[in-house]
Amino acid sequence: MHIHNLNFRHLRYFMVVAQEGTIARASKRLNLTPQTISGQLKVLEEMLEIELFERHGRRLDLTDAGRQALEYAEEIFNLGEAMQLQLHHAGSSRINCAVGIADVVPKSIAYKLLAPALELEEPVHLECREGSMESLLGDLIANRVDLILADRPIDASTHVRAYNHLLGETGISMFASPELAQQYRPNFPEGLNGAPLLLPTDDTVAGANIMKWFRARHIEPAIRVQCVDSALIDIFGQAGTGLFCGPSVLESELQRQHSVETLGRLEGIRERYYAISLERQIRHPGVQAITHRARELLLETEQDLEQETKSDD
Amino acid sequence: MHIHNLNFRHLRYFMVVAQEGTIARASKRLNLTPQTISGQLKVLEEMLEIELFERHGRRLDLTDAGRQALEYAEEIFNLGEAMQLQLHHAGSSRINCAVGIADVVPKSIAYKLLAPALELEEPVHLECREGSMESLLGDLIANRVDLILADRPIDASTHVRAYNHLLGETGISMFASPELAQQYRPNFPEGLNGAPLLLPTDDTVAGANIMKWFRARHIEPAIRVQCVDSALIDIFGQAGTGLFCGPSVLESELQRQHSVETLGRLEGIRERYYAISLERQIRHPGVQAITHRARELLLETEQDLEQETKSDD
DNA sequence: AATATGCATTCGAAATTTTCGAATATTGGT
DNA sequence: ACCAATATTCGAAAATTTCGAATGCATATT
Numbered sequence: 001m002h003i004h005n006l007n008f009r010h011l012r013y014f015m016v017v018a019q020e021g022t023i024a025r026a027s028k029r030l031n032l033t034p035q036t037i038s039g040q041l042k043v044l045e046e047m048l049e050i051e052l053f054e055r056h057g058r059r060l061d062l063t064d065a066g067r068q069a070l071e072y073a074e075e076i077f078n079l080g081e082a083m084q085l086q087l088h089h090a091g092s093s094r095i096n097c098a099v100g101i102a103d104v105v106p107k108s109i110a111y112k113l114l115a116p117a118l119e120l121e122e123p124v125h126l127e128c129r130e131g132s133m134e135s136l137l138g139d140l141i142a143n144r145v146d147l148i149l150a151d152r153p154i155d156a157s158t159h160v161r162a163y164n165h166l167l168g169e170t171g172i173s174m175f176a177s178p179e180l181a182q183q184y185r186p187n188f189p190e191g192l193n194g195a196p197l198l199l200p201t202d203d204t205v206a207g208a209n210i211m212k213w214f215r216a217r218h219i220e221p222a223i224r225v226q227c228v229d230s231a232l233i234d235i236f237g238q239a240g241t242g243l244f245c246g247p248s249v250l251e252s253e254l255q256r257q258h259s260v261e262t263l264g265r266l267e268g269i270r271e272r273y274y275a276i277s278l279e280r281q282i283r284h285p286g287v288q289a290i291t292h293r294a295r296e297l298l299l300e301t302e303q304d305l306e307q308e309t310k311s312d313d
Numbered sequence: 314m315h316i317h318n319l320n321f322r323h324l325r326y327f328m329v330v331a332q333e334g335t336i337a338r339a340s341k342r343l344n345l346t347p348q349t350i351s352g353q354l355k356v357l358e359e360m361l362e363i364e365l366f367e368r369h370g371r372r373l374d375l376t377d378a379g380r381q382a383l384e385y386a387e388e389i390f391n392l393g394e395a396m397q398l399q400l401h402h403a404g405s406s407r408i409n410c411a412v413g414i415a416d417v418v419p420k421s422i423a424y425k426l427l428a429p430a431l432e433l434e435e436p437v438h439l440e441c442r443e444g445s446m447e448s449l450l451g452d453l454i455a456n457r458v459d460l461i462l463a464d465r466p467i468d469a470s471t472h473v474r475a476y477n478h479l480l481g482e483t484g485i486s487m488f489a490s491p492e493l494a495q496q497y498r499p500n501f502p503e504g505l506n507g508a509p510l511l512l513p514t515d516d517t518v519a520g521a522n523i524m525k526w527f528r529a530r531h532i533e534p535a536i537r538v539q540c541v542d543s544a545l546i547d548i549f550g551q552a553g554t555g556l557f558c559g560p561s562v563l564e565s566e567l568q569r570q571h572s573v574e575t576l577g578r579l580e581g582i583r584e585r586y587y588a589i590s591l592e593r594q595i596r597h598p599g600v601q602a603i604t605h606r607a608r609e610l611l612l613e614t615e616q617d618l619e620q621e622t623k624s625d626d
Numbered sequence: 627a628a629t630a631t632g633c634a635t636t637c638g639a640a641a642t643t644t645t646c647g648a649a650t651a652t653t654g655g656t
Numbered sequence: 657a658c659c660a661a662t663a664t665t666c667g668a669a670a671a672t673t674t675c676g677a678a679t680g681c682a683t684a685t686t
Contacts, residue, residue: 137455160474371682
């Protein structure tokens with residue numbers, strides 16, 4: 001079996017299995033039988049001549065090579081979709097605005113930030129793509145996206161010459177399923193020693209901030225799950241796996257949609273969101289709408305919320 | 314037929330056909346029958362829902378969409394190979410030096426520039442990748458390559474924060490097959506009006522320089538072929554399709570390998586080659602060897618040659 | 627103008643690859 | 657020890673890719 005037989009399907013199956021953690025769940029999401037996934041995964045491993053997963057009992061854990069391969073797979077997949085989109089919409093005369101969303105940015109936040117572009121008189125056609133910062137910066141300099149939504153500004157170390165636009169900021173709140181909330185709310189945050197916690201990975205701004213916050217207060221929660229995608233954290237949190245943090249602006253949304261309760265605020269942490277573009281002076285009408293209007297929007301929401309909770313300062 | 318059936322083979326066939334210009338030649342290079350290529354190309358067009366080639370008689374010309382798709386295809390293909398290389402060499406302890414070569418740089422020049430790295434006491438393992446400047450810059454900031462070899466420095470307009478290292482420069486000579494050389498050598502360059510010419514595309518430094526050179530002298534050759542890859546120009550030139558330009562340092566090599574003769578120098582044009590890296594202060598031993606030793610090397614060769622031809626100034 | 631050659635394409639059969647049903651093996655929990 | 661859930665193996669069916677033969681078209685040759 002040669003490498004050129006590599007299908008986009010192989011990559012897709014691999015990505016979904018890595019995301020879902022088990023072949024069984026992946027097979028459900030893909031509407032395929034588990035044998036197929038298992039077989040194609042083995043084919044992929046043979047083609048790449050390397051083990052992608054470590055089989056621990058019936059658990060599949062990504063190997064180091066698997067993690068590297070996953071990054072490539074996601075980027076290749078994105079390029080494939082971008083190609084299809086661009087070719088297909090080439091003839092269309094709609095205003096197009098391609099946005100890259102760093103996968104550390106919660107989807108609801110992204111929606112709030114992008115919404116202004118959809119409310120223009122001349123409606124904008126948005127194309128969204130997710131990925132790691134590195135991969136998206138490559139897309140930005142190649143003009144495959146007009147804008148990146150991220151949780152941090154880029155600096156000299158990124159080696160990309162681009163401009164940051166602060167869109168807004170929010171505090172961080174802690175959430176949990178009703179049972180866990182009842183147990184841990186009484187002495188929050190001091191009583192969180194040993195409490196089960198779901199966290200963004202250490203290399204994200206949010207994850208690093210939260211860890212620092214706990215260390216500064218000599219509190220040591222038991223970290224159960226760490227992942228990049230905050231949507232996944234929300235799911236785990238809803239299921240009661242542990243306490244988790246999220247943007248304060250999303251409090252009411254999280255409570256309603258995931259049936260979780262708020263324990264309190266992590267005072268002192270401010271999460272900021274940035275738009276990153278190649279031009280300092282933005283002419284692209286869609287991007288303009290986002291960078292101008294979005295800032296007001298998120299700050300307003302935040303102010304409303306501060307009046308409601310009224311616990312700061 | 315769904316997009317997920319997209320194979321790396323489809324992309325490869327497409328790339329080779331675009332490069333070779335005809336399905337027949339592509340089928341020879343790929344050791345496949347023309348029907349296969351033709352069929353798979355049609356499958357690809359159906360999957361992308363767009364025409365990649367315009368069929369003019371028995372000539373295949375890339376459409377606009379085809380050109381865009383080609384860029385994506387090359388990038389996707391490179392990523393696939395990079396993935397395989399990185400995973401396969403992950404355990405190996407060799408010094409690795411990944412170099413991106415802009416496809417406007419003649420292969421022989423690239424070899425000359427990279428050779429110093431291979432002569433180190435501790436031998437360096439080179440990994441080479443070709444592609445457009447944009448695609449390679451993405452690889453550079455994502456650390457998939459340590460260095461880019463290019464025919465121009467990067468400036469502010471590229472939006473990448475990186476450093477240029479001039480490696481050397483050379484004059485430009487004009488070559489042709491013996492018959493053409495005999496015909497056009499007597500009154501070079503004034504008598505080149507209407508002469509068949511093979512050129513790098515307009516968006517390359519070399520192509521633009523040569524065009525400007527002719528315009529300044531009110532000479533109007535008939536441009537027959539324009540392409541990015543200089544190796545292809547050499548082949549056409551060898552076949553006698555037209556006159557073509559190449560680096561003066563490669564005069565003897567071109568004469569020997571492609572059985573062509575030199576018509577003369579294009580006085581005033583200097584072709585420069587640059588290494589582009591993310592660090593100003595280079596620590597990578599392989600990259601260091603290239604940026605330090607290569608400069609001397611190419612300049613030396615050039616000086617030798619200037620003594621031989623003795624026609625300047 | 628007729629002919630020949632080279633090239634792209636269409637069609638059906640063979641080879642290859644992917645998918646699934648059935649059966650087996652292993653894990654984790656009760 | 658048993659059960660439920662999972663991953664895997666094996667062979668057959670379905671789908672895809674490849675090639676041989678034949679066709680049609682365009683350019684070159686006579």
